[in-house]
Amino acid sequence: MSDTQTIIETESTHFMNTYGRFPIVLDHGEGCLLYDLDQNEYLDLNSGIGVNCLGHNHPALVKAIANQAGTLMQASNLYYTKPLVDAGQKLVKLSGLKKVFFANSGAEANEGVIKTARKYSIDTYGDPKRVQIITLNNSFHGRTIATLEATGQDKFHQNFYPFTAGFKYVDANDLAAMEDAMDDTVCAVLMELVQGESGVRPLDAGYVKAVEALCKEKDILLIIDEIQTGVGRTGTFFSYEQYGIQPDLVSCAKGLGGGVPTGAFLAGEKAADILQPGDHGTTFGGNALAMAAANVVLDQVGDPAFLADVKRKGDKFMQAISAIDSDHIQDVRGMGLMIGIEVGPEAIADDLAKLREKGLLALKAGAGTIRLLPPLIISDEQIDQAVNVMKEVLA
Incomplete structure (x- = not known):
């Protein structure tokens, strides 16, 4: 049995059944990327449900936490x-x-x-x-x-x-x-x-x-x-x-x-x-x-330049998703890097699974909305990468 299977089975034995976890055992992250125990790479578009705003393993954040833990x-x-x-x-x-x-x-x-x-x-x-x-x-x-x-x-x-x-x-x-x-x-x-x-x-x-x-x-x-x-x-x-x-x-x-x-x-x-x-x-x-x-x-x-770049990247992301030629996408809405893609309740589970298979981690919101909450440091190249995968899955 693989380490991934062992961890998943151990969790089901010892933990209350309160979460519908995806079958991935995450091991580490870098910036906007996450890696599982099998070293599969994922572009993180949910950032721990909007928590990891500076991404994973951010040098200044890691240093500050380590220094404080030592005092x-x-x-x-x-x-x-x-x-x-x-x-x-x-x-x-x-x-x-x-x-x-x-x-x-x-x-x-x-x-x-x-x-x-x-x-x-x-x-x-x-x-x-x-x-x-x-x-x-x-x-x-x-x-x-x-x-x-x-x-x-x-x-x-x-x-x-x-x-x-x-x-x-x-x-x-x-x-x-x-x-x-x-x-x-x-x-x-x-x-x-x-x-x-x-x-x-x-x-x-x-x-x-x-x-x-x-x-x-x-x-x-x-x-x-x-x-x-x-x-x-x-x-x-x-x-x-x-x-x-x-x-x-x-x-x-x-x-x-x-x-x-x-x-x-x-x-x-x-x-x-x-x-x-x-x-x-x-x-x-x-x-x-x-x-x-x-x-x-x-x-x-809190830096105004950082915030302006978040707004710019959010506008770019929403415009690119809106431009996907797809009858499957019913609506695209949001503000900044908080984006919803309405696909309907019948399609949502399958769409999220297909995105995950192609290395994109996204969330569900409501009955049928794909929710994107990427780290605020996401790059333009990573936005382009995400949109290209969405074109394959959602078009």
Whole structure:
């Protein structure tokens, strides 16, 4: 039995059956390339589901992590560390918001914005009923009990009862429905500006601006979930910059640590001082190892020239895919290097398998969308390589 078969069979024996893993045992990576135990090479177009924004084995990232591991990895939030303070200062500056809290994941970041929004409402209005949060149908906000309920998809609202109350849902881009839902029980609106898990669907810019105006009028906090869209993924550091809005709260994660688990949420003027000692906390959030990695990411991805190149490469990639002569491709959409290729639910599994056989690793989103989240350092030559393979498979 090969090492690959042994590992796959051992996993099936000892691990809970929660993932539909592809039959590949990855061994190492370099830049945008991954290699399995049999030394097959793959062009990575999913970057660990949007996490490895600087690719694999990035020299500055590896050096920073190794150096930090040799001095201090974890001190708890009872003490200060320089990597933590440096990363927080950089993230606040890039966001245009006021203050930050570091967590461990996107779901935890969303838990934090939910708690902050509700406490803002209670502190300001003293009304225990003014705690509802509006989210959008087809959204995805995490897998904790609260963030599952925040997710506007019925398939996630099963099996784990009772869920946390306090959420209601409206259709994306339906401004009348949003305004109707904004009654005196609502404290916040939580939105992804590109709905990633349901098929890479950007919201209409006019709708987003109008929602921002309604929130300001009614003193309802506007929360933007940037877990998948943030840290340069869409060609600006946060996607809300391209919509011309300024949220009250923002959550982010995925690419923030370049592969080391970390998340964060940021607050603007209204909510910056809502959480006080004892209101919120975490053991591992902001640990020195994760912050050493985050500092490298923030320095590189936060560079305007780097972000402009992400936008250029994203435009090139989408235009090239759109130009493929194929009745099979129903739509191409996205922002920056977050791209969805609609092929339909009947074709998606076969298409992903064929791409994988030809050395391209991509993801599924929604019922029938191929989702591309390559490392932000992907080269023009690698984009051309990917498009040529897609021409063979999708045409």
